[in-house]
Amino acid sequence: MSLFEIIETPIAVESVMNKVVHPNCGAINLFVGTVRELTKGKKTLHLEYAAYKEMAEKQLARIGEEISERCPEAIVAITHRIGRLEISDIAVVIAVATPHRADSYEYSRYAIERIKEIVPIWKKEHWETGEAWIGDQKEITAYPTGKPECANGGE
Amino acid sequence: MITIKLFAAMAEEAGLENIQIPYQEGLTTEGVKQWLTETYPTLAARVPAAMVAVNQTFVSTERMLMDEDEVAFIPPVSGG
Numbered sequence: 001m002s003l004f005e006i007i008e009t010p011i012a013v014e015s016v017m018n019k020v021v022h023p024n025c026g027a028i029n030l031f032v033g034t035v036r037e038l039t040k041g042k043k044t045l046h047l048e049y050a051a052y053k054e055m056a057e058k059q060l061a062r063i064g065e066e067i068s069e070r071c072p073e074a075i076v077a078i079t080h081r082i083g084r085l086e087i088s089d090i091a092v093v094i095a096v097a098t099p100h101r102a103d104s105y106e107y108s109r110y111a112i113e114r115i116k117e118i119v120p121i122w123k124k125e126h127w128e129t130g131e132a133w134i135g136d137q138k139e140i141t142a143y144p145t146g147k148p149e150c151a152n153g154g155e
Numbered sequence: 156m157i158t159i160k161l162f163a164a165m166a167e168e169a170g171l172e173n174i175q176i177p178y179q180e181g182l183t184t185e186g187v188k189q190w191l192t193e194t195y196p197t198l199a200a201r202v203p204a205a206m207v208a209v210n211q212t213f214v215s216t217e218r219m220l221m222d223e224d225e226v227a228f229i230p231p232v233s234g235g
Contacts, residue, residue, distance in 0.1 A: 033235055049234065052162055052227055055211035056234075080234060092235055112235055120208075120227075121234025122163035133164040135231040 003077040004060035006053045006121070011079050011090045019077040020097035029104035031112055033092040035085050045126045049082040049091065052120035056080070059119040066114065067096070067107045074098045074107055080121055091123075157220060159187060160227040161198075165205065168197045178222040184209065185217045187226050205230045 003019055017030055035047050064076040075097040085091055094111045098104040115121070124133045159174040166172045176190065184207050192199050205228040207214055213229070220226065 050163060051234070052160065052208075052211075052229065055208060055227065058211055115235045116232065118213075118232070119234050120162065120229050120232055122230065123233045124163070133167070133230075134233040 002057070003075075004057050004064060005079045006051050006056050006060075007079060007081055008083045009081070011081050011093050013090065013093050016077050016079050016093040017095045020075040020095045022075055022097055024073060025075065025097035025099055027099070027101035027104040028095060028097045029101075029108040031092075031094040031096075031108045032090055033094075033112065035087050035089050035091055037087045039125075042125075042127055044087065045128060046087065047085045047091070047126065048124040049080075049085065050122050050124070051080070051082045053082075056120050060115070062118070063111050063114045067110060070110075071098060071103050071107055074103060076107065076111065078111060078115070080115070080119070082121065156223065157182065157187065158223075158225045159191065160225060162228070163230050165198055165201050165228055165230055168201070169195045178220070178224075182220045183217050184214060184220065184226060187220070191228070201230060202228065 001019060013030065013032060017028055020028055035044070037044055060078045063078065067074050067076050077095045078092070080092045081090065092115065094108055096104045096108045096111065098107065122133055124131060156175045157178050159176065161169050161172055188202055192202050208227040208229055209218055209220065210225050
């Protein structure tokens with residue numbers, strides 16, 4: 001059972017959560033990212049996610065390591081789905097277990113922000129009017145610093 | 156051989172995801188970028204915007220390659 005997975009089938013939320021259950025932890029924070037229909041007034045019909053799978057799983061594991069450096073007791077599991085997803089389908093599930101709740105919220109957020117920076121996964125939006133690979137979530141520029149931040153396992 | 160991997164819009168524009176080129180002594184990531192740009196002019200604008208990963212690790216500066224290395228061009232990501 002891997003804590004960090006890229007899969008092509010629907011994500012079972014509870015199975016991701018179950019990976020992080022631990023007697024030392026009093027909190028599990030679950031983040032569930034779903035496909036949104038409207039972005040800035042534009043209607044999405046469906047999405048397609050693609051990944052550099054082997055590297056993406058390594059980068060997800062790296063996010064887990066980054067969290068461990070900051071919070072050694074934390075247990076993290078992340079599953080991201082790729083392929084065609086419909087509106088409201090689950091694209092990503094992040095489970096963070098920590099002894100106390102504040103850390104579980106904090107590192108859940110940390111994980112999703114890092115996914116959007118350093119994990120080689122791309123989404124293609126299909127609208128009524130056309131389709132496009134999305135460059136980055138803010139749709140401004142991909143790597144504001146010119147590259148993903150180095151804490152990410154780059155060199 | 157060096158394997159070049161393309162993704163998302165870059166793969167679509169080039170019309171393929173994996174390219175193999177012969178390894179030559181002294182080949183670097185910059186050399187691969189240059190080869191890619193010359194061979195697929197439609198990628199010229201996208202190559203500079205992509206990060207390079209060698210054997211699934213980001214490299215931020217020019218890197219010497221070895222035979223059998225995998226060089227991936229990582230355009231801006233949009234997972235999550």
